Amino acid sequence: MGEKTLMKGAEVIAEAAMRAGCMAFFGYPITPQNEVPEYFSRQMPKLGRVFLQAGSEVAAINMVYGAACTGTRVITTSSSPGISLMQEGFSYIANSDVPCVVVNAMRGGPGLGDIAPAQADYFQAVKGGGHGDYHSIVIAPYTLQEEADLMFDAFDLADKYRIMVVVLVDGLMGQMMEPVEFKEWVDVKKFKTPDWATVGQRDRDHRNIITSLEILAEGLEKMNFHLQEKYKIIEKNEVRFEEYKMDDAEYAITAFGTIARIAKTVVNMARDEGIKLGLIRPITLWPFPTKLIEKRAEQLKFFFDSELNAGQMLEDVKLAVNGRKPVYFYGKLGGIVPSAEDIYAEFKKHIKGDR
Secondary structure (H helix, E strand, C coil), X not given: CCCCEEEEHHHHHHHHXXXXXXXXXXXXXXXXXXXXXXXXXXXXXXXXCEEEECCCHHHHHHHHHHHHCCCCCEEEEECHHHHHHCHHHHHHHHHHCCCEEEEEEEEECCXXXXXXXXXXXXXXXXXXXXXXXXXXXXECCCCHHHHHHHHHHHHHHHHHHCXXXXXXXXXXXXXXXXXXXXXXXXXXXXXXXXXXXXXXXXCXXXXXXXXXXXXXXXXXXXXXXXXXHHHHHHHHHCCCEEEECCCCCCEEEECCHHHXXXXXXXXXXXXXXXXXXXXXXXXXXXXXXXXXXXXXXXXXXXXXXXXCCCCCHHHHHHHHHXXXXXXXXXXXXXXXXXXXXXXXXXXXXXXXXXX
């Protein structure tokens, strides 16, 4: 670790990815994350690595697919409408068991929307998005420092499980600036070509073939069962979360990403008034910290979920609570970010009956 550097969030993503050993970027420009490919375009050639601006998001994700099949650490970044165009490729990547990292800097929507921050792509990321039964690991940092650190984890998890890892941020985190301390550069010379990679025959007695195609139903079912077993292992081992002032909490806010930053202020405001409020912040949106929320439901009077959408993570919170305690919601749409005072006022509307 070195000195802290003041950087824009989009540039933090690119710098951290390169330090984590990313060897190739394929993407297409779209705000509010254009500084990511811009940064890559300047720096990757200096490192002897691949930067290519594709002709479209569809072309970009298929280039990512091809590079991933060779075992190369590869990334693409985009924003909501561009991510939608990549969904078919995501499904192919999932069923082909190859690793890659995808960053979505969410914008307001639906439709073309605006470039203001939103969190309305939660369903798309967490529930799959593309066709078929599959999951991606979904990571949601809430500060630029965590964004920088989790880029390393994203590539490591992708390689460990041969899976697509989605890093879900929003337009605010892409454009804001904070001081960041980066991890040291990964020594890419230590990377070995995986045994499963498609790199020609070389010194082997065979050539690997990677495909998502299986004509016979029995074969396709076997492929699906393999994926489901992998997902069970990930759900067991890779759940990540943060709790803030939850030890004695009587109420909990659930929030991720940008809203979690504001929610911490809300918790402090409540504590100043003697209200025992805490925060549960999922860091992995999938796998989701279901068991944690199940456990906390025993001590709490209710949960209060806040997001920049119409209530998407809310559904997973409710599933975890399973009707044992009330779950209330406050969301803002279209790129509007509420203040801590807004969220606190909505929270207190529900607390009146408990005091």
